[in-house]
Amino acid sequence: MTTETVRVPLGGRSYDITIGAGLIDQAGALLEPHLKRPRTVVVTDENVFVTQGERLREGLTASGIEADFITLAPGEATKSFAELEKLTGRLLDLGVERDDVVIALGGGVIGDLTGFACSVLRRGCRFAQIPTTLLAQVDSAVGGKTAINAAQGKNLIGAFHQPVAVIADISSLDSLPMRELKAGYAEVVKYGLISDAAFFRWLEDNGPALLDGDGGARIHAIKKSCEAKAAIVGDDEKEKGARALLNLGHTFGHAFEAYFGYSSKLLHGEGVALGMALAFDYSASEGLCPRTDAERVKAHLKNIGLPSEIGELQSGITADIIAKYMMQDKKVEQGKLTLILAKTIGGAFIAKDSDLSTVTAFLKEKTGE
Numbered sequence: 001m002t003t004e005t006v007r008v009p010l011g012g013r014s015y016d017i018t019i020g021a022g023l024i025d026q027a028g029a030l031l032e033p034h035l036k037r038p039r040t041v042v043v044t045d046e047n048v049f050v051t052q053g054e055r056l057r058e059g060l061t062a063s064g065i066e067a068d069f070i071t072l073a074p075g076e077a078t079k080s081f082a083e084l085e086k087l088t089g090r091l092l093d094l095g096v097e098r099d100d101v102v103i104a105l106g107g108g109v110i111g112d113l114t115g116f117a118c119s120v121l122r123r124g125c126r127f128a129q130i131p132t133t134l135l136a137q138v139d140s141a142v143g144g145k146t147a148i149n150a151a152q153g154k155n156l157i158g159a160f161h162q163p164v165a166v167i168a169d170i171s172s173l174d175s176l177p178m179r180e181l182k183a184g185y186a187e188v189v190k191y192g193l194i195s196d197a198a199f200f201r202w203l204e205d206n207g208p209a210l211l212d213g214d215g216g217a218r219i220h221a222i223k224k225s226c227e228a229k230a231a232i233v234g235d236d237e238k239e240k241g242a243r244a245l246l247n248l249g250h251t252f253g254h255a256f257e258a259y260f261g262y263s264s265k266l267l268h269g270e271g272v273a274l275g276m277a278l279a280f281d282y283s284a285s286e287g288l289c290p291r292t293d294a295e296r297v298k299a300h301l302k303n304i305g306l307p308s309e310i311g312e313l314q315s316g317i318t319a320d321i322i323a324k325y326m327m328q329d330k331k332v333e334q335g336k337l338t339l340i341l342a343k344t345i346g347g348a349f350i351a352k353d354s355d356l357s358t359v360t361a362f363l364k365e366k367t368g369e
């Protein structure tokens with residue numbers, strides 16, 4: 001099976017995303033050019049260590065690279081101040097130096113926490129991403145956003161810190177529960193909805209095969225997603241403009257995640273899926289995009305098995321609660337909401353100064369209040 005490479009263009013900090021099957025077994029060869037000495041520390045979680053830990057250890061050993069492993073509890077609760085303190089302490093105890101490369105092996109939680117730890121450890125040390133979930137391979141492992149959560153909202157404490165390399169091994173997806181795979185798929189759909197209507201049409205035809213394990217479909221979708229994100233990150237690394245488009249669905253979605261306490265009751269990708277459906281619904285209700293486009297988006301999400309209506313959560317959440325959490329969004333400026341809305345499928349845009357009362361009225365209609 002073909003291996004693909006996508007370059008993230010950031011001048012002297014540019015790096016490659018390598019996409020293919022069996023890459024964890026080749027990790028030593030892929031990472032060796034970035035190492036100043038033949039040792040590393042791998043940060044992972046208990047579940048990923050069971051399925052991928054020894055594969056990675058053997059892949060590193062094959063190139064003469066010694067590795068220590070730090071294994072954390074799985075789940076969004078690990079992205080906390082308490083876990084950040086423990087992780088940075090362990091990295092210091094293991095003698096990690098500024099020029100070393102720490103490896104984040106896992107999904108978005110491990111990548112975000114490890115990247116943030118490396119951004120502050122010794123005022124900044126290097127790290128590499130080996131994402132093992134679809135969501136991380138197409139989104140969180142690419143672009144250098146690192147963060148932990150606060151009680152007030154998701155990813156509110158963090159830093160921009162780019163990896164030296166990203167290795168996306170599609171064989172690691174084979175051990176994922178279908179629910180996790182579908183949650184990651186939501187982020188794939190996002191790229192089609194933002195700026196690539198043709199890719200969205202391809203997903204309508206090929207999404208089920210991707211989820212069923214078609215390796216060629218997975219590589220194609222991951223490559224297209226990474227190309228889209230790399231282009232945006234290259235132009236707007238610190239999210240001063242167009243990079244905000246990558247938050248399509250996230251302002252709504254993060255509100256639901258916060259309400260559920262970042263628990264397994266609602267996975268991040270599930271929140272994003274619902275958020276994208278609401279963004280298109282709201283756009284249609286405001287006369288910004290055709291109602292047929294909003295219905296098409298919801299139909300595809302429903303066909304895949306992702307939430308597209310608030311009622312599917314069966315939570316009793318109210319519009320006022322959703323709005324309260326939305327106002328904690330990082331894109332809020334001078335007390336005004338910034339939403340990512342759409343003119344059409346493939347035509348997302350940034351809507352600054354969105355009126356909270358109008359959004360709340362829309363949400364009340366969606367919750368049946």
